[in-house]
Amino acid sequence: MDVFLQQLINGLVLGGIYALIAVGYTMVYGIIQLINFAHGEVFMLGAYFAFTLVAFFHLPFWVAVPISMLLCAGFGLLMDFVAYRPIRNAPRLSALITAIGVSIALQNIARIIWGAKPQPFPEETLPSFLQQVNPLEEPNIYFSFLGINFTEVAIKFPGNVSLAYLDLSIILLAVILMVGLNRIVSLTKIGKAMRACAQNRTASNLMGIKTNQVIAITFAIGSALGAIAGVMVGVREYIEPTMGYYKGVAAFAAAVLGGIGNITGAMVGGLLMGIAEVFGAGYIDPIIEFIATNVGLGEYYEAGTISNSYGSGYRVAISYIVMIIVILIRPTGLFGKSTGHRA
Amino acid sequence: MSKNIIPNSIFEYYKSKSSFILNQLTLTRFILFLIILFLPTILFSLDAIIKFFSDRNIYIDLPSGDYILYICVQVCVYILLAIGLNIVCGFTGLLDLGYVAFYLVGGYTAGLLMTNHGFNYFLVLPLAILNGGLWGLIRGAPTLRLTGDYFAIVTFGFAELLFRAVKNEIWLIQDINGFVKDIPSVNIPYTKIVLYQNWHHYYHILILIGIVIFITYRLKNSRVGRAWIAIREDEQAAACMGINVSRYKSLAFAISAAIGGLGGAFLAPFWGIISAKAFEFWESILILCMVILGGKGSIRGAIIGAVFLGSLSEILREILLRVPQFSSARILIFGVILVLLMRFRPDGLIYKKSV
Numbered sequence: 001m002d003v004f005l006q007q008l009i010n011g012l013v014l015g016g017i018y019a020l021i022a023v024g025y026t027m028v029y030g031i032i033q034l035i036n037f038a039h040g041e042v043f044m045l046g047a048y049f050a051f052t053l054v055a056f057f058h059l060p061f062w063v064a065v066p067i068s069m070l071l072c073a074g075f076g077l078l079m080d081f082v083a084y085r086p087i088r089n090a091p092r093l094s095a096l097i098t099a100i101g102v103s104i105a106l107q108n109i110a111r112i113i114w115g116a117k118p119q120p121f122p123e124e125t126l127p128s129f130l131q132q133v134n135p136l137e138e139p140n141i142y143f144s145f146l147g148i149n150f151t152e153v154a155i156k157f158p159g160n161v162s163l164a165y166l167d168l169s170i171i172l173l174a175v176i177l178m179v180g181l182n183r184i185v186s187l188t189k190i191g192k193a194m195r196a197c198a199q200n201r202t203a204s205n206l207m208g209i210k211t212n213q214v215i216a217i218t219f220a221i222g223s224a225l226g227a228i229a230g231v232m233v234g235v236r237e238y239i240e241p242t243m244g245y246y247k248g249v250a251a252f253a254a255a256v257l258g259g260i261g262n263i264t265g266a267m268v269g270g271l272l273m274g275i276a277e278v279f280g281a282g283y284i285d286p287i288i289e290f291i292a293t294n295v296g297l298g299e300y301y302e303a304g305t306i307s308n309s310y311g312s313g314y315r316v317a318i319s320y321i322v323m324i325i326v327i328l329i330r331p332t333g334l335f336g337k338s339t340g341h342r343a
Numbered sequence: 344m345s346k347n348i349i350p351n352s353i354f355e356y357y358k359s360k361s362s363f364i365l366n367q368l369t370l371t372r373f374i375l376f377l378i379i380l381f382l383p384t385i386l387f388s389l390d391a392i393i394k395f396f397s398d399r400n401i402y403i404d405l406p407s408g409d410y411i412l413y414i415c416v417q418v419c420v421y422i423l424l425a426i427g428l429n430i431v432c433g434f435t436g437l438l439d440l441g442y443v444a445f446y447l448v449g450g451y452t453a454g455l456l457m458t459n460h461g462f463n464y465f466l467v468l469p470l471a472i473l474n475g476g477l478w479g480l481i482r483g484a485p486t487l488r489l490t491g492d493y494f495a496i497v498t499f500g501f502a503e504l505l506f507r508a509v510k511n512e513i514w515l516i517q518d519i520n521g522f523v524k525d526i527p528s529v530n531i532p533y534t535k536i537v538l539y540q541n542w543h544h545y546y547h548i549l550i551l552i553g554i555v556i557f558i559t560y561r562l563k564n565s566r567v568g569r570a571w572i573a574i575r576e577d578e579q580a581a582a583c584m585g586i587n588v589s590r591y592k593s594l595a596f597a598i599s600a601a602i603g604g605l606g607g608a609f610l611a612p613f614w615g616i617i618s619a620k621a622f623e624f625w626e627s628i629l630i631l632c633m634v635i636l637g638g639k640g641s642i643r644g645a646i647i648g649a650v651f652l653g654s655l656s657e658i659l660r661e662i663l664l665r666v667p668q669f670s671s672a673r674i675l676i677f678g679v680i681l682v683l684l685m686r687f688r689p690d691g692l693i694y695k696k697s698v
Contacts, residue, residue: 035492086686093438094685096492097635100440101681104625108675112668249503256496297514317507320500327493328485 002159007282008275013167013236015274016174020229021251022258022266022273023181024222030198030261031218033092037099038079039226040248041106044241046072046227047234048114054125061125065231069224076223077216085212103245110241118240126235128152130166170232177225178267185263190217198261246316250277253323259336269334273319280318379549383542386412406661412541416613418653419548420606425633425649426555426642427602432631433640434568435595436575438495441502442630444482445475445600447622449607451509451516454523454617464529468608475604476597483596487589490578502627510619521619529612544613551609555602559642562598571595572640625674629656632677635684638691648691652677 021043028036049071053064083102087094131153142150149156154164185191193214196204205211233239233247250273258269326333378385386408393403428442452471456462462470482501486494509521516523528539529547538547562568570591573581582588611617633652637644659673684692 035496083682083686087689090685090689092491093495094689096438096495097631098682098685100628101678101685103678104628105675105678105682108671108678111671112675115668116671252496314507314511317504320503324497324500324504327489327497331489331493 002161003282005157005159005161007278009161009163009167011275011278012271013170013274014278015254015271016171017229017232017270018247018251018254018274019178019267019270020174020225020232021247022255022270023178023263024226025252025255026258026260026263026266027194027218027222029255030263031194031201031215032084032088032095034084034095035099035252036084036222037096037248038083038102038106039222040244040251041103041110042072042076042079042223042244043226043230043233043248043251044110044239044244045075045106045230046223047230047239047243048110049227050231051119051121051234051239052114055122065228068231069227072227072230073220073224076219079223080216080219085215103248107241107245110244114239114241116241118238120238121234126166130164130169130235132164132166132236166235170236173228173232177228181221181225182263184221190214194218249323250316250319253319253326256323257326257333259333262333262335265333265335273322276322277315277318281315284314382415383408383412383545387542409541412545414654414657416541416544416548417657418650419545419552420610420613421630421633421653421656422646422649423548423552423555423606423609424603424630425637425645426552426559427599427606428630429634429640429642429645430559430562430571430595430599430602432634433645434563434571434575435592436639437490437592438492438631439498439599439627440495440624440631441482441498441500441627442599442603443622443624443627444498444502444505445478445603446607446610446626447502447505447509448478448600449475449604450610450617450622451521451523451607452604453608453611454526455516457611458523458526459517463532464608464612465532468605471604471608472601473604475607476601478604479596479598479600480593482600483593487592499624499627503624506619506622506624509622521622522616523611523618524616526611526615526617528615538612548609548613551605555605556642556646563642567591567594575640625677628681629677632681632684635681636692641691644691652680 021039024039024042025036028034028039046068050061050064050068053059053067054061057064059067079102083098084095087098142152144150148158153166154162155168156162185194193204193209194217196207196209197211197214201211204214230239230243233243251270254269254273255266256269257273258265258267260266389405390408393405396403424442424446427445428439431437431439431442449471452474453464453467456467456470457464482498486497489497509516513519518524528537529543530537538544570581570586573584573586574588574591578588610621614621629652630649633648634645635648636652637646637648656673656677659676663670663673
């Protein structure tokens with residue numbers, strides 16, 4: 001049960017990050033029906049921008065993150081202006097191919113500039129109470145309340161379940177950002193324009209909405225959210241040029257799971273995807289062992305030649321599997337409305 | 344006087360065809376044909392000329408003829424794959440982002456059977472083709488009703504899953520990272536001929552390409568090919584006209600995948616070693632880039648695109664070996680090419696879309 005709760009917490013944190021990225025995919029898809037493959041790369045660039053500002057320009061973290069968000073928003077605008085706007089009325093597949101091209105180009109530019117090696121944020125980036133939990137150390141307990149211990153870096157619940165302040169702040173920030181986004185989309189004028197564009201772009205253009213401007217703002221908002229998600233991943237794990245590719249696909253799978261084009265769906269899908277990934281990675285071994293012994297490959301499992309969750313194995317693959325299953329069985333996702341035309 | 348449009352016999356049909364071919368045979372084409380046929384000879388004589396000069400202390404900085412030939416064989420593999428991908432992408436108009444999966448299936452079928460079970464290449468080749476086609480059907484069956492970007496995403500996920508499987512499943516591959524080492528060279532049964540030199544490989548793949556081009560041309564100009572193009576133009580209209588859409592789509596998936604399997608089966612003894620790294624996602628994109636550059640739906644376009652981008656890729660690989668920190672610029676360039684093509688020439692640089 002303790003392991004279960006701990007995994008649930010980890011899943012929720014990862015899910016919050018996925019939700020932030022997935023919102024970027026789904027907003028763009030909702031308006032221009034484009035799977036913006038390059039969104040994962042914007043997320044990666046956000047992490048790298050913040051990293052560069054902190055490590056080379058020695059800016060404080062709290063200044064670097066908003067600047068990185070602004071840079072990424074500008075980058076999203078640029079991407080839309082240079083690559084996507086000229087082919088707005090071309091067939092949808094041309095746009096998808098362009099997006100893949102942009103994604104590959106950006107990933108390799110990052111590899112040239114920052115190198116292929118995974119890099120963590122510098123140690124002094126964050127204040128000491130926002131560090132990762134070190135399971136070997138016995139932390140000082142500041143005060144206890146109903147059996148819940150508040151230590152230096154984490155809240156310890158009874159039964160060896162801990163929630164790091166870092167993770168807590170990631171979840172809180174993700175929730176705040178998403179509630180804010182929800183308010184923007186449902187209450188403001190630009191949000192209304194976005195919803196109008198998603199319903200019918202031509203008609204909203206005729207009604208005097210500057211659709212190109214709305215699309216650009218969508219790109220900017222999505223990219224800024226992606227950038228902050230990138231920083232979160234960078235702080236929790238590390239930064240590498242391929243992170244946009246792997247985490248991007250997982251977040252896209254989350255968007256599909258929630259019903260692509262639906263913002264609430266993307267949030268829920270992101271949370272589910274994070275939980276699914278963590279639980280999949282945590283509980284896949286007994287399943288693999290069960291299958292292996294029943295298919296007659298038990299000896300191979302004993303010898304460790306069948307990949308398990310430790311062997312870098314299928315953690316990433318879980319998102320592909322979820323994505324394929326959702327597309328094949330229910331292309332509209334959990335919250336999507338079924339439209340007249342087919343998938 | 345009624346003109347008989349249906350030829351009386353197969354013979355007459357081919358007579359009219361052959362005169363058509365003769366009419367098309369210009370001098371340039373004939374020279375091109377000769378160059379392709381005698382490329383190893385030309386390169387080896389080039390080698391001899393360079394050696395002649397270097398003996399007299401005049402040095403010409405050119406890579407050796409054998410190495411150029413090796414690159415030519417690589418490019419030929421890409422030609423094969425581009426023709427195969429063109430069937431799904433060009434004829435049926437579905438975007439396949441995971442074509443490398445079938446290349447992988449063919450490569451590992453051939454590599455594992457030849458190395459671990461001692462099968463002869465000529466037995467492995469049909470098996471790899473069949474296995475590729477089978478995987479094409481496995482992927483094709485559930486995706487029949489998908490179109491557009493959803494199909495593309497599923498193909499992408501499928502290829503990634505296969506890639507992860509060969510990279511991680513050590514019990515299947517017997518080595519880490521999908522390495523299959525010491526794949527024996529092709530030896531022709533009942534003789535002592537072993538095909539191990541680059542010019543052997545060159546003529547070998549030339550024959551394979553010839554067969555594949557012949558088959559795809561005949562398919563394109565047949566009932567099947569017209570059905571595919573009808574599906575590409577409008578699936579619902581095609582179904583209304585009585586075309587069995589699922590059947591023809593499955594056929595396209597199977598044939599395209601079988602050609603991918605063929606390419607992989609050739610690759611295994613040609614390289615002598617295969618690893619999962621050769622089947623990464625961006626390899627699919629490279630092949631897609633070739634098909635798009637030549638113009639989707641045109642076999643000649645696919646060939647020219649493969650020759651152009653395949654040699655560009657190999658030349659860049661050679662140049663960038665000297666500046667290792669820029670080695671990923673090779674992939675970057677293909678991304679930029681895709682973006683520029685979509686922006687300025689979405690129907691390809693070389694040929695316009697037929698029909």
